[in-house]
Amino acid sequence: MMRLQGIWTQIKLVVVFAWLYGWLAVVREPFWLVSSLLTPLSIVVIMTIFGGLHYLYLGLLGGLAMTVSASGGFTIIGDAVYLRLELKFQSMLLNTRLNPISYTLGLALSELTYALPGLAIFIVLIQATLREPALTYLLATPVLALEWVTASMLGFTLSTFLSDVRYGWSLSGILGFLLGTLPPVFYPAYLLPTPYIALVSPVSIASTVLQYLMLKVNYPSMLIKLGVLTLLAEALVFTVVALRKSRWRSVK
Amino acid sequence: MDIVIEAEGIGKTYDGVKWALRDVDLNVNRGRLVTLLGPNGAGKTTLVRILTTELKPSKGRLTILGEDALRNPERIRHRIASIPQEAKPIYFVTPYELVFSYLVFRGFSISDARIEARRALEELGLWEVRDKVMNNLSGGFKRRTLVAMVLASGAELIFLDEPTTGLDVFSRRSVWDALARLKGEATVVLTTHYIEEAEFLSDEVVVLNNGSVVARGTVDELLSKVEGEYVVEAYGLNKPVFEGYSYVKLNNRYLVYVNSSEESSLVAREYAKMGGKALVRRKTLEDVVIRLVGGWSNDEASGDLDSN
Secondary structure, eight states: OHHHHHHHHHHHHHHHHHIIIIIHHHHHOHHHHHHHHHHHHHHHHHHHHHHOHHHHHHHHHHHHHHIIIIIIIIHHHHHHHIIIIISOHHHHHTTSSOOHHHHHHHHHHHHHHHHHHHHHHHHHHHHHHHOOOHHHHHHHHHHHHHHHHHHHHHHHHHHTTOOOHHHHHHHHHHHHHHHHTSSTTSSOGGGSSOGGGGGGOHHHHHHHHHHHHHSOOOOOHHHHHHHHHHHHHHHHHHHHHHHHHTOSOBOO | OOEEEEEEEEEEESSSSSEEEEEEEEEEETTOEEEEEOOTTSSHHHHHHHHTTSBOOSEEEEEETTEETTTOGGGTGGGEEEEOTTOOOOTTSOHHHHHHHHHHHTTOOHHHHHHHHHHHHHHTTOGGGTTSOGGGSOHHHHHHHHHHHHHHTTOSEEEEESTTTTOOHHHHHHHHHHHHHHBTTBEEEEEOSOHHHHHHHOSEEEEEETTEEEEEEOHHHHHTTSOOSEEEEEESOSSOOOTTSEEEEETTEEEEEESSHHHHHHHHHHHHHTTOEEEEEEOOHHHHHHHHHTOSSTTOOBSSGGGO
């Protein structure tokens, strides 16, 4: 009973953290929100101009996958380092009921909260153009959730190695490009020598699964199964590593 | 009176070679306000980070609030509150939102957090700006909001690492008033570079230098460690001309410790005759610290340091 109460308390604190650092940011800092959407939307616009309607669909799905990881996940690197080194907020939270695991999850949820309006825009555009049934979204949501967990936990783990705030912002941008643009996120994996290259990044896995579900791209079913399994394994591994790295006590 | 902090032989090295703290012993009794004083790099912040259980010491034993703080830090963390050095509030939230959420993080119910946040903001003169975003507030308001967070927390042990740095004289005094009201309720460990703050607030002062405790005691006890009642602060000449007096050289000036106002006037006049400038004032805790650590900077020579 005590244990359940403890878990409930931690869930409440995670939500309060997401309100403080995610929701209030959405309400008070809309410019950042617009700027975080510019990269995926620019890619969609260019793809549509040069590739036509089919590439608009691919671009929107890629934009959705990229926004989940880039705005909702990798940005955690910059924010975690900022809160730890610049504001010393992590040090202040040391002496609260918020435990290190809840802090990590709260920060991840803040990033997702901050990305929600952007995600909503992409979902509205996808629905307006593709008119997918609700079932497709039900299948896509767990995949996007796994992508978010993987990106957030990988991002948080990397943030613990950084000792300069500027590196945090840079690294989230670099990861966004390396994992969210370079691999087959905005273009189909069948254009590559082997579509299995899509497995290199959680973002391209999510994008490939979305293309399979919504655009009925003829990928081998083995690729989709392997993709989901890889995403699941990455989410688990990075979560365990992040939670191990999220201890409060430092030696430096 | 029970002991809240019992630190024994605390040492910290970051690189295995240079020691930021060496064999620090510290006992703090419940309800006391203890100030750590010392020059930059003396080890004050390192000690505070260890005492708040954020940083692991390289050696030593530490008992806080009756618990082994090195083995079971999680048992005491929620009984402590701290403002780290150079901490800043999140810039897009309001003072009310920050204090309120901090209290919820500390385990307050939503309704209690609202009540206590209001009380703390009113106490520190922040209620009028409670709904303004931090970015639009001055540095003084931001700093006071952080102080309001820990004061509202009801923690048994509070650490404030240079909480008034950058505050104007009015803001600083509102923080002093709030800290003075805490006396007897909570145990407070304060670090500061404002000596008058230490004199005004402290039950006890601990002077650190090069990672070691060089003196500790009440303000009066520390004042009695340095001879004389007056200080002649002399500058403008390269050579000291204070035969028979104890003095310290601090950068380009000399602090001469004398017993009476007549003597101090005499020394000041003599110095002025030789072309230097001098001012006379009563001895303060600042003179004690300068005397004990041989000056705030490392490059000065001291006239009579062996009397330490």
